[in-house]
Amino acid sequence: xSVTEFVPNQHAVEAVTAHVIWMTxxxxxxxxxxxxxSATNPSLEDIIQGVIPGMPRVVVHTPVLAYExxxxxxxxxxxxxxxxxDPFVLIVEGSLPNENLSGEGHWAGMGVNPSNGQPITTNExxxxxxxxxxxxxxxxxxxxxxxxxxxxxxxxxxxxxxDYLGWNWxxxxxxxxxxxxxxxxxxxxxxxxxxxxxLHLGGLxxxxxxxxxxxxxxxxxxxxxxxxxxxxxxxSGQFATEYGADPRCLIKLxxxxxxxxxxxPVRGWQSGYxxxxxxxxxxxACTMPGFPDKFMxxxxxxxxxxxxANVMKFAWGPMVRYFRQRSIKTKYDNEPEWRHNRNELTTGxxxxx
Amino acid sequence: MSxxxxxxxxKILVKEMSWDPITRIVGSLGIHxxxxxxxxxxxxxxxTSMIFRGFDxxxxxxxxxxxxxxxxxxxxxxxxxxxxxxxMNQNMAYGVKPPKLGDYAYNLAELADYxxxxxxxxxxxxxxxxxxxxxxETNPSVLAKAEETLAPHSDVHGYRTIADIMRGLNPFTGDFxxxxxxxxxxxxxxxxxxxxxxxxxxxxxxxxxxxxITHQTCTDYYVRLMRYIEYCKRTVPMHDDLYDFFYQALPxxxxxxxxxxxxxxxxYFDDPDYVDYSYANMTEWGRRRWVTPGLVFDGELITTxxxxxxxxxxxxxxxxxxxxxxxxxxxxxxxxLGNPVxxxxxxxxxxxxxxxxxxxADKYSWxxxxxxxxxxxxxxVACDTGGGPFARQxxxxxxxxxxxxxxxxxxxxxxMVLPKTANMPEMELEWKIPPWSNAIERDRARSYHQAxxxxxxxxxxxxxxxxxxxxxxxxxxxxxxxxxxxxxGFAEAARGxxxxxxxxxxxxxxxxxxxxPTPWNANPRDTYGTPGPYEDxxxxxxxxxxxxxxxxxxxxxxxxxxxxDPCLPCGVHMYGGGMVRKVMHMPTxxx
Numbered sequence: 001x002s003v004t005e006f007v008p009n010q011h012a013v014e015a016v017t018a019h020v021i022w023m024t025x026x027x028x029x030x031x032x033x034x035x036x037x038s039a040t041n042p043s044l045e046d047i048i049q050g051v052i053p054g055m056p057r058v059v060v061h062t063p064v065l066a067y068e069x070x071x072x073x074x075x076x077x078x079x080x081x082x083x084x085x086d087p088f089v090l091i092v093e094g095s096l097p098n099e100n101l102s103g104e105g106h107w108a109g110m111g112v113n114p115s116n117g118q119p120i121t122t123n124e125x126x127x128x129x130x131x132x133x134x135x136x137x138x139x140x141x142x143x144x145x146x147x148x149x150x151x152x153x154x155x156x157x158x159x160x161x162x163d164y165l166g167w168n169w170x171x172x173x174x175x176x177x178x179x180x181x182x183x184x185x186x187x188x189x190x191x192x193x194x195x196x197x198x199l200h201l202g203g204l205x206x207x208x209x210x211x212x213x214x215x216x217x218x219x220x221x222x223x224x225x226x227x228x229x230x231x232x233x234x235x236s237g238q239f240a241t242e243y244g245a246d247p248r249c250l251i252k253l254x255x256x257x258x259x260x261x262x263x264x265p266v267r268g269w270q271s272g273y274x275x276x277x278x279x280x281x282x283x284x285a286c287t288m289p290g291f292p293d294k295f296m297x298x299x300x301x302x303x304x305x306x307x308x309a310n311v312m313k314f315a316w317g318p319m320v321r322y323f324r325q326r327s328i329k330t331k332y333d334n335e336p337e338w339r340h341n342r343n344e345l346t347t348g349x350x351x352x353x
Numbered sequence: 354m355s356x357x358x359x360x361x362x363x364k365i366l367v368k369e370m371s372w373d374p375i376t377r378i379v380g381s382l383g384i385h386x387x388x389x390x391x392x393x394x395x396x397x398x399x400x401t402s403m404i405f406r407g408f409d410x411x412x413x414x415x416x417x418x419x420x421x422x423x424x425x426x427x428x429x430x431x432x433x434x435x436x437x438x439x440x441m442n443q444n445m446a447y448g449v450k451p452p453k454l455g456d457y458a459y460n461l462a463e464l465a466d467y468x469x470x471x472x473x474x475x476x477x478x479x480x481x482x483x484x485x486x487x488x489x490e491t492n493p494s495v496l497a498k499a500e501e502t503l504a505p506h507s508d509v510h511g512y513r514t515i516a517d518i519m520r521g522l523n524p525f526t527g528d529f530x531x532x533x534x535x536x537x538x539x540x541x542x543x544x545x546x547x548x549x550x551x552x553x554x555x556x557x558x559x560x561x562x563x564x565x566i567t568h569q570t571c572t573d574y575y576v577r578l579m580r581y582i583e584y585c586k587r588t589v590p591m592h593d594d595l596y597d598f599f600y601q602a603l604p605x606x607x608x609x610x611x612x613x614x615x616x617x618x619x620x621y622f623d624d625p626d627y628v629d630y631s632y633a634n635m636t637e638w639g640r641r642r643w644v645t646p647g648l649v650f651d652g653e654l655i656t657t658x659x660x661x662x663x664x665x666x667x668x669x670x671x672x673x674x675x676x677x678x679x680x681x682x683x684x685x686x687x688x689x690l691g692n693p694v695x696x697x698x699x700x701x702x703x704x705x706x707x708x709x710x711x712x713x714a715d716k717y718s719w720x721x722x723x724x725x726x727x728x729x730x731x732x733x734v735a736c737d738t739g740g741g742p743f744a745r746q747x748x749x750x751x752x753x754x755x756x757x758x759x760x761x762x763x764x765x766x767x768x769m770v771l772p773k774t775a776n777m778p779e780m781e782l783e784w785k786i787p788p789w790s791n792a793i794e795r796d797r798a799r800s801y802h803q804a805x806x807x808x809x810x811x812x813x814x815x816x817x818x819x820x821x822x823x824x825x826x827x828x829x830x831x832x833x834x835x836x837x838x839x840x841x842g843f844a845e846a847a848r849g850x851x852x853x854x855x856x857x858x859x860x861x862x863x864x865x866x867x868x869x870p871t872p873w874n875a876n877p878r879d880t881y882g883t884p885g886p887y888e889d890x891x892x893x894x895x896x897x898x899x900x901x902x903x904x905x906x907x908x909x910x911x912x913x914x915x916x917x918d919p920c921l922p923c924g925v926h927m928y929g930g931g932m933v934r935k936v937m938h939m940p941t942x943x944x
Contacts, residue, residue: 027406030379030920031429031552037473037534038541038551045534048525063376067481067524069911070372070383105674105708109403111373118711119403148426153414155407155706183426183553243556243563244455244828253563264550271538273573274545274555280565281555284422292423297416299558 007054013202014054019088020194021080021129022062025110025122026094027149027158031184032140033064033093038270039187042195052195056202074111080129087134087173087201089194092126095142095149096164098157099123107156123164130165134173135197137180138162139190144179144214145289152293162214175207179214183286186264189219213289215261220287224257227266229278231257236324237317239309244280251309254299255282258308262287365391368902375911377478379430379920380404382875384910385713386891390902395910398884398891400875401711401718405674409704412865417443417834417857418559424853424867425553430920431869432552433466433544434846435853439867442842442853443559444630449832455561456625457817458828460643461574462547462557463621463844464810468581469540469551470847471742471803476522476533476588479796479915482908483595484522484530491898491908495602502598506590515598518591529591536584539577546570561829571818578810583774585804589782592800596793603897610792610913612890613651616744617725617736617873619662619843619850620646622809625816632689632841635659643755643809644845645762647748650727650734654751659843660690666852666868667697667733669722672715672877678703684856684864685839695726699854699866700839720872722879733879737886738849738870740795740918742802745845750786757812760805769804772811792890792916799918836860846870848918874917887914 005011024030037044042051044065047058061076079085097107099121109119130136138161141147150158162169162177170176180193193216199205209217225231233239233249240246240253251258255277257265265278276283285295292298301309338347345351368390373383387397408427412420421439425432437459444450451459481487488496499515512518521529541551547564549555556564564570599606622643629638639646639659648655648662656662670677678701685700687693694700711717724733738744746767749755753764761768766785773779784801787794820826838857845851849870856864876885884892894913900906 024380025374025404027404029426029429029432031426031432034379034429034552037477038538040538043534045525045531063374064379065477065524066376067486069376069907070374072906073374073376102708104710106403107405107708112371148423149406151411151423154411156405158406184429242827242829242831243558244561245565245826247565269545269550270541273542274548274550276549276555279545279549279556280563281549282563284555286553292419297419298422299418300416 007204009203010054013056013204014050016056016202018056018058018198018201019076019080019085020058020060020062020091021076021085021088021133022060022091022093023110023122023125024063024093025108026092026143027097027108027156028094028140028142030064030093032182032190033062035184035187036190037064039191040271041188042191044191047191047195047198052199054199054202054204056198058198077111077125077129080132083132088132089135089137089197089201090129090133091137091139092143092161093139094122095146095158095160096123096126098159101157126161126164130169131172133171134201135171135175135178136161136165137178137193137197139180140185141181141183141286141291144181145291147183148292173201176210177214178208178210178216181215181220181287182262183291186267187270188267189263193219219263220261222261222263222266224260224262224265224277224283227263228257229265234309234312235317236321237313238321239313250277250280250282251305252301253282254297254301256285256295256302257283258305259302260285260288365389366902367396370905370907372907372911375914375919377481378915378918379428380871382914382919384887384891384914386910388896390896393896395891395894395896398888399713399717400877400885400887402720402875405706405708405719407704407706409864409866412862415862417446417855417860417862420853420855420862420865421557421559427867428869428920429552430470431846431848431851433462433548433554433557434844434851435867435869436554436557437463438842438844438851439853440557440559440842441630441844442840442855445632445842446838446840446855446857447559447832447834448631449560449830450629451561451830452825452827453625454566454817454820454825455828455830456623456628457813457820458547458562458564458566459557460622460813461810461817462544462554464806464813465540465543465547466551467806467847468803468810469537469544471799471806472533472540473537474847474918475796475799477524477530477537479918480522481524482912482915483519483599484524484527485516485519486523487908488519491900491906493899498602499598504594506594510587510591510594512591515594518595536581540581543574543577546574558829560832563829566817566821566826566828568821571814571821574814578807578814579774582771582804582807582811583777585807586771586774586777586780589800589804592797596797599793605895606793606897607789607791608893608895609897609909610795610890610894610916612737612790612886614649614747614790615651615734615736616647616649616739616747616790617850618644618647618738618744618748619845619852620644620659621845622813632660639843640754643757644745645749645752645754646843647752648725648736649744649748654748657748657752657754660688660692663841663843664688664692664694664698665726665728666699667695667724667726668699668702669697669724669733669879671722671880671882673718673721674707674709674716675721676705676707678705689839699852699868700856700864702866703864718877720876722876722885723868723873724879724883733881733883735876735879735883735886735889737874737917739790740799740916741845741848741870743790743795743798744849746784746798746802746805747786750784757809759811760808767805769808771804771808792912795916834860848920849873871920875919887917890917
């Protein structure tokens, strides 16, 4: 091996094996895992194959793609519990039910307790593994804040990981629960955050900068409106009146973009393609702690948003639109007059030949 | 049990073995079995689900226009199928028909989903059970034979021997596995062009599609589609070579995952010239679909009528953690055509969860047991979806209704013509209805269905382009939510039937019952003791694995279960490496 190190302690850190225990048995749909397989910045292969110099070796234990089955696959869970996987990142996908309400039964489980033949609840696994984990990631809006299974009138008492472990909980490495919301999480947001944490565990990146809801600030610091390619229509007071062929701002059709923290309009959904309001779909606020109840009915206009929109529509917007359109038409949409094929040069240059 | 005439006693080793979770699926399924290692068969199988969320409970009382957003979240891989079928269901309730471009957009998004889903599931999940590493660990003699066996279609796909194909499927190192991961990305970009996001879409709506569809949308789709068609030209013959080899190397392999041909398919991809989403005309527009709906009992196509199919649906309990709803209110006595609706029909189902201890002799699953009622003999039949493609192609081929030129159903087969692509000439493929319903044929059908989906997409894209080029870019029509309505959406998720039944009262959801594919396949024994399809297919599966009970991996069982393309947050039983439950003394003549 060369003695050159491209990053500090490269060889020492590359000799470390970091494990990822990826639990999908919360009350969820595995959508975050499925979406993750489409990520390209980085891709899962990039992480496993060590695409960045100085990355620890990463072993991902995920039921979605694992070669092993059953006991062979579950061994990592028992090894992690026994402290044999160090360091490891625990990813929880899906919300956690309230098992205080399920009596002798269960709302969510994985594996079997050998002492009584009953399922081991997902909550119990989180309680067993979280104290040993270097970092705990709540992946997706279900795991972060409860999400759809935690809707009003739900029978299971579903909640997010922080609601379960406590919002002040810290991992053995001193990290709070890292929340990556989204329903599902934008694929690159998942893999990029995972890569960041792995680099952090290797000493190559500082503690991730999280906001008060434990979201990485570089991903969730801006609102949908701040990054939306339709936001310009707001300034000129133009709002779509039907879904589909109308490219104007969707606020009057139910888009919640102005009050939602999410980077999808900037990043696109996958390799820059797709998204929400940037491609015509209303933002349904799926990254937010108040999702879904505080944003329903999704297709109805938000009252505050409607007032703001009306101000733009009837006051400032028409003026902006008028002067801007006039400038475009009379000035910017026309070539300078010196570009022509006549027998003279009118560019301003004084001919010297 | 008869008494043997020559009671020579011998030991029969029966082991209770479980796999939890079964990986490489969506959701954490596990399977609990009892295996007779002496005779190499599975005696018993239990499939249980350990997750309950209660969508139909917390959706009561919501605005019906929220249902596609909410139900999409039922499944992380069928989310778009839920969303779309919910929109169809709402279209029926609101009496709205999208502009033609909206209908084509529904189809093009969902066809891209099939192209993605079948690719990643078949070759990054299910076929890992057929990869070199797995075959080496479970059947070394089969791998040795594969090394010697030349692949009949090597000139098309480039793999010289069957073992070379198996190496291509090794996870994270095989070239075909890695290529498929990439294919599963650009096909989802295709989905995003019309659906906004995969798997929970942002632009699929009741009344049509809110994606802004332009020439650019179609061009971006087109170039990826042609790349995919070229991929299909290599992948279909490659899978034929691989699967045919298993029949040849392991005589009797057709019994793995075998069950009687009891199939259901709700049909998909509506023709905008015929579909009006109404219940009254559902029989006719259902038959115009580019995947034909159908109900198959014991190898016989009983009907292609979606109304008849709807009325035959029953939800039974028996081994599930739910209380019965017979004492609850009946929402729908007659369907919109005046036909009587059963109390056990989804329109009338009320979900009453009751968490309790798991007991394999009694209640052991969070999944209810959907059945199709056979009125000819008053039986409740446990039908399966064949993992999706098998039932879709079986019914479509048999019904013989689809003919769009390059896809033609003949009554016994489906003929496909794949156009010239960048590096390969035009190619013809034919999928013939196989003599049995088993693991290999479910997997093979999935490979052919990738080509089928691509060709139906090509047809729909050409039609969508006619609209866009004519300037008809409107893709959504407005609607009003009625105070009262009874409606249903029928479609096909990648892995099989998906239906949403809704009752609206006072403008709100009074009852909403989604039935996705995996509850049809993964359900437990019903009130009558009839096992669900996984249980049925795994029971009596012969064991070909060369490992004995101590190192047993259960690969034949895994192939049987994965052939259904499971997607359910369900889980089962696990015992370390398996424990000897009982050693029985039995006369050998019984076996």
